[in-house]
Amino acid sequence: MNLSLLILIPFLTVLAILLVKDGKMARVIALAGSFAQLAAALFMLFSYMKLHDGSRLAFEESHVWFAQWNINYHIGVDAISIAMVLLTSVVLVAGVLVSWNIEKSTTSDPSSGGQPKEFFILLLLLATGAFGFFISVDLFTQFFFFELAVIPKYLLIAIWGSGKKEYAAMKLVLMLMGGSAMVLIGILGFYHFSVAAGTPTFDLLALSKLSLTHNQQMFLFPLLFAGFGVLSAMFPFHTWAPDGHSSAPTAASMFLAGISMKLGGYGCLRVAVYLLPDAAREYSPYIIILACIGILYGAFVTLKQRDIKMMNAYSSVSHCGFVILGIAMFTKTAMVGAVLQMVSHGVMTALFFAVIGMIYERSHTRMGDEMGGLMKVMPFLGSVFIIAGLTSLGLPGFSGFVAEMTVFVGSFQNADLFHRVATIIATASIVVTAVYILRAVGIALWGPIKKIEFEKLPDAAWNEKLAAGILVVAIVILGTMPFWLSDMIYKTTETLFGMAVK
Amino acid sequence: MSLLNYISMMRFEALALGVVIMLLLVKVFSEKMNASVVLGFVNLSLVALLGISFVGHPHGTAFGGMFRIDSTLMLEKQIITLALLLISLQANSWLKKHSSYLEFYVLILSVIIGMYFMISSGNFLMFYLGLEMATIPLASLAAFDFDRIKSAEGAGKMILSSAFSSAILLFGLSILYGTTGSLDFNRVAENFSLTSHLELLALAFLLAGFAFKISVVPFHLWTADTYEGSPIAVTSFLSVVSKGAALFIFMTALYQVFGAAHEKWMNALVLLSALTMTIGNLFAMRQSNIKRFLAFSSISQAGYLLIGVITGSSLGMASVFYFMIIYIFSNIGAFTVVSVVSENTGKENIDDYKGLYKTNPMLSLALMVFLFSLAGIPPTAGFFGKLFLMTSGASAGLIALLIIASLNMVISLYYYLRIVKAMFVDKNESPLEDFAKDNYSKFVLIFCVIVILTLGFCNYIFGYLQSLSFGL
Amino acid sequence: MSEMKFILLISFALFFIGVYGFLTRRNMITMLMAVELMLNAVNINFIVFNKFLYAEKMDGLFFTIFIITIAAAEAAVAIAIIINLYRKFNSINENEIDTLKW
């Protein structure tokens, strides 16, 4: 399997869209490209499963890029990256499908919409960045893709968004760039220490063998972790998320919460904790505290939201707290849980945003209390909404349960009181989650129909059904058959963190 | 040494001088010459200049060490010549309408000759002469928009502050002469002693003089006004060529003459670099005139460039070259867009760019690429340029400076995005209409865009630059 | 104090007088005049160093010559620009020439 395909396909799709004039053609190409990408990702998964001993990087590929700096185009995958790649390609397909009619977007803001060509280009560019980030093993290459995945968000939100879109877009991009600035400093710090050690390198594998002193680790870790933490909406750097998500167009919200936030979690795990295990261990109590605050506080804030998009945005903050928590708990199981949670939340939140977007396009309001009884008029969307909600609150059979439980069980492997209390606090959020999800379902979908005009709203169109269907299938597969993925990830975790982690 | 040898060594200077003389002859004898013929001739000769520069590898010194040439210096000259060529192409349509286009070329070629000499100088006397030659005619060029009072004002500010700056520089030079007894680079380097406070004072004054040319905070204040006032071609020249040439000789001077005091100037430059990035950014945030905005952004870019200078390593120097090349393309590209818009509509405010994408999509896309390159966003080359500078800083251990630099990258993104937002997002009742772009500008734009999008992936260019770089 | 240092005292003083003049004056031409003072101070420096320390070569001397020459050129261009400014602003007071700021 040639891994570069994963970067090439979306990139070539971008070029192809650039060449066509017609918006209708553009979306077809985008869809084809994203399906090709999904196929490639699945093929990669199967070939990995066939060959894998589960430990080493597979399909490695390394080309010298800038010999002077020892920068290599070095890519490779293991189970964690495969999980992320799969997630990204699924969300990509769904995102393209959801944006099928972006040309005549019917949101209440008449200024948004149009320009389908540009929209798909940006979307695929963003995906290219995400794919590249997940499969690269060289910090420089990784950072390159990381930043590549940030800027398109600005335009996506600012052009096609709604509400306070310009403010939100700017805030989002600046905060994310602030995070990436911290990451950059961390990466450069690594480079500096590797230079001092006589072997300048950006390579993750080489850096992991670099024995850094305690002080060096303690210096680098917060930069990298907080930097990536901004992306995964770690408290208190999460405030871009509610604004950004709620203003973004549907597909962008899906990408933002489904993929971008995972960039952060993946980076925390793959770069910060992998390279700096000792510092990670020392900092872990603080991170755990932040994660717990994020989880519970995010959940409580969610309770108070009227805007259901905002609600899901805040719930993402809460859910991504589990990722951070799982990583910081420092047991293999918890880390596996963190990865599962990333995948699960990615798919789930994408589904949620997708269905919220579809409802918004019809009802022209995102305020939960202005809706009501929508289940009656659009049973399909209503059911999907409920499925997403149930996934979010961790119902068995859906992916959220698997991920959250793995995090909890893993976290609880720490025998001391602090970790235990933290775990219990985190578990407490499942109640709050249930409250806000049911509240949203209750006010928006159930109850009597509030407005006359709602009665004639159409249910989902084919593209929407397909998009939701793909995501639901992904959720159910993960939820009912998690073992193949979790075993793979467990093995990878063992290889990556075997020494450092319980 | 044969005459041929001299000419080979001084090919840039000689050819440029030849063109100047030709132009003067044209001016004297055939006033009515067709403008486009002359412009074409000049552009062609610039291309020729670039072309012949790749023949052979001249190196050596002449005139008792006053003139030096080697591959690195050739490279530096090539870089600024390339920039001049781009600017010349970009300015084509403006110059065609301008009554004194001949004088413009005479002056700008004299300026570039001054720069050649400055870069090649092996002696502070030559350096000073080159510097002045690169300044005085430029000041008159800054006043070349005869109709705009701002142009004259910018030029006045420039000439007066540069006079003051060169007085300070000269004062430093005189002290340096007093303490080391020579003006020759090598001799000064031999005689330079760290223990002498007076020599350090001279170094500081010299730094201030250089800093003025590179527009480093707090010696930068003339920059914005002059940039805004000058014709766009001159502004881009000031922001790219002028800055680049000064930076090149600055590096040479620091590495080859003041290498002994590297700790001193490194620390000083760390401060200046941090200040420059930050203040430049803070200024740029609130600008409404796009030229002025680009001026401030170029100030903060200078701060990044200094990182590479500070490291004193050959990789650092290579990064400076690399960034400089990228910066040339990005900045000239941006100025070309500004110039096209301003030529056709006379508008220079950021607000005028609102909704530009609707009417001029290609132009806006190009400007976006340039701005992202300036901001250091992948996949544009600016990302690589900035990262390499920072990586070189990292290998030298300038962590504190890098922290400031990365934070500044965030701030700078804010204001670059402001323009992108204006073009792509903001709605405008009356956006600029779709206008025709002249072919020269189109060529410059396409060329710059292609270079910016591909340069980062052509790793051999950086390898080439590195092979020509040297450190302390 | 040696003779050289005494003369240098004078030239340094002259330099900073020039600086002072440049900074306090509002009129562009007087600023130019202040610059000339500074350049003269530098010239004196060069001559003095050449005379007292390195008389065997003529570097300082030549530098002085070139400074004088360039000062002339600079002054010429500066005055041309100033006259140009005067035509446009009808003043050469820097307080009134500040359309470019902030």
Next chain:
Amino acid sequence: MVNYSYIALVLIIPLAVFIITGLFGKRFQSFSGILGTAGMLAAACLSYYAAYQYFILGSRGADCAWPTIIALKQTWLQFSPNLRIEMGIMVDSISVMMLVVVTTVSLMVHLYSISYMHGEERFSTYYSFLSLFSFSMLGLVISTNIFQMYMFWELVGVSSFLLVGFYFTKPSAVAAAKKAFIVTRFADLGFLAGILILSFYSESLDFQTIIHRMMDYNGSIFLAANSASFMGASALTWALCLIFIGGAGKSAMFPLHIWLPDAMEGPTPVSALIHAATMVVAGVFLVARLFPVYSQIPAALDVVMYVGAFTSLFAAIIACTQTDIKRVLAYSTISQIGYMMFGLGVSGYWGDKALGFSGSMFHLFTHAMFKALLFLGAGAVIHFIHSNEMGDMGGLRKKMPLTNIVFLVACLAISGIPPFSGFFSKEEILTAAFNHNKLIYAMGLVTAAITAFYMFRLYFSIFWNKPASEAGGHADAHSHGEAPVTMKIPLVFLCLATLVSGFIPFNEFVTAFDKLEVEFHLPLAIAAVSAGAIGIIIATILYLKPSTMPDKIAATLGSIYQSAHRKFYVDELYLFITQKVVFNLISAPAAWFDRNVVDGMMNLIADVTENFSDEVKTFQSGKISGYVMWFFAGAILLSILIVYVL
């Protein structure tokens, strides 16, 4: 070893029905009812066969205990080398009994619903939810793994949520569904925490392993779990209490009972299935499943006992004051489950002491039958009257003779009147309580009396009291009152079950450990029966004929009556906690904090930068002398720095 893996089919059939009716039900609305019923019938037959195979063909093992057979086991999710979720089928006496109970009641409800829910717009959805519930409940009872149980536990909760909220356009149904889910979810939190603690110490999630390890007094694992203490109780005690909270939530023990009466907003068959017979006893089942471990920790069992006893009395009192027939039944359910709970609480593990366990399971079984019968009967009445209020009913014995009879049988059963099934099971629990703790026995006895009273209050109000013509409601006075045949069959079947199930030699089959020889204590039996009789007599006096007595008594009791009528204000308390504390004191400030402080910080950084930028801009004064001043100052400072500082 007998192969029981066909029990998997019992699960797969409802799951398949759920998927088919869920996805394609819209196409063939009415057919989904038949499909569901047929599926359930198949499942029920398989369960009966399993019971036959297990209890009749199989026999006790060498240690006199019924064997525990793992029919199927498949790792589903591996947490760590020790901890894994395994999906499997555990066959032992209680799971087989539960299989029978669940499939039976479920089958009855499926059948009943065909006509009860006829004409509903979301008929197929209803059946798919019912199947989902059956699947989840069956999965719950055969779990081999505590996590498997937790998963099905959650699924059961969700199906209940969906079914309670079936009439989702009714705000009260929406609220009830939410309440049911959230309260049980809150309890599940305890369950989950308990699982985490228990699994950490026993290093396993497998029931058998856990039980095995925890039963080993001297094993290091038990000692570790029992010695690790937190806030004065051992880790094991904590774990068990937390798990009990989970059970208490599902089984609506005080103070987590508030959701159950509201859950009556769902369709009545659903109430019969979920909120009377099956799901609500999941808590009891859970405690029974882990009973060997509980029996090691008396403190934990005491908690179970007191909570159970208090709940049974408390709910019985409230039931006396309710006027909505389904609510009365709901409170009676709470009360009866409390009975089962304290039955477990008073039980021991070995020998005679295990009577409570066995009695509790017995009561679970019988209760499932007669309570389902009560609900279905009530459903028939509601179907006819179109009202839930007692005040709208009366004198229906003429119009609905069959319903009258089955209802009476069920009332007698629940009141503990021999020879109906309730008598036998209740009597066992009371005997066990008498042997264990007299206070609990007394409470049980009082509860029995009150139970008889309110049940007959209900019965008389519906079928006697004022004549049918005076009764309000929206029934068509001329119509024939009896329900269609698909509704009658379940009533009759359950009535028969209620009649005969008391004679099943239950102690033979379902015991905690080894064989149980039960002695029949006549005095205790007499006491229990007379308690029931007293209750019935009082009810007869007050409610057989219309009279003003009840109102007078209520007036006399005044505030006590009032507070019982208002369910002792528990709901209000919860409302206060959720609305005032959670929403207004935690959530609202948190949201405010987030927007203004956390986000404000970020905006502040931006504002400060911008303001700073404005400040800095003034350097650019436009005056050359200003510029040069900076230049000069910079040069001098730089030289000072270079010369002296750096």
Next chain:
Amino acid sequence: MILVFGVLTVASRKIFRAAIFLLFTLINVAALYFFLEYEFIAAVQIVVYVGGIVVLILFSLFLTHRVNSDLPHPSAMKMIVTFLAAFFAFGFVYTLLYWHEFAEAVPVGSAVPVRMIGKAMLNYGEGGFVLPFEVVSILLLAAMVGCIAIAFKTKLKEHKAS
């Protein structure tokens, strides 16, 4: 003398007087050169500065200024601050100079003859200045062109406009 006139140059409120004082300063500097036996430089000083620059300045003053008007008084605060800054800088720089030990040779008695200067000017070897000489000539040319371009073209335009 130099200093006195220098101070007067920058302190005088009458612009013409300032110019005249500048003239005196420059002449004094020339005298200093003369005194240091650099007659050639002195001559250049007189010719270029006194004869060229000052005349240019005076000329431009005539062009731009109403003859007897006073210069605006700079604010006292600014004067004091600037004075302090300049004085401090002077003190600082001169202190450094004062403590610097120059290897002072005995001044060579003889003056530098003009011939030597001329020779050096055209020497292209070590110690020769032909290159700067040429460069400066280009510079002067360019400056000239620049002056002409600015001064004349604008004038032309104005003429056309009026």
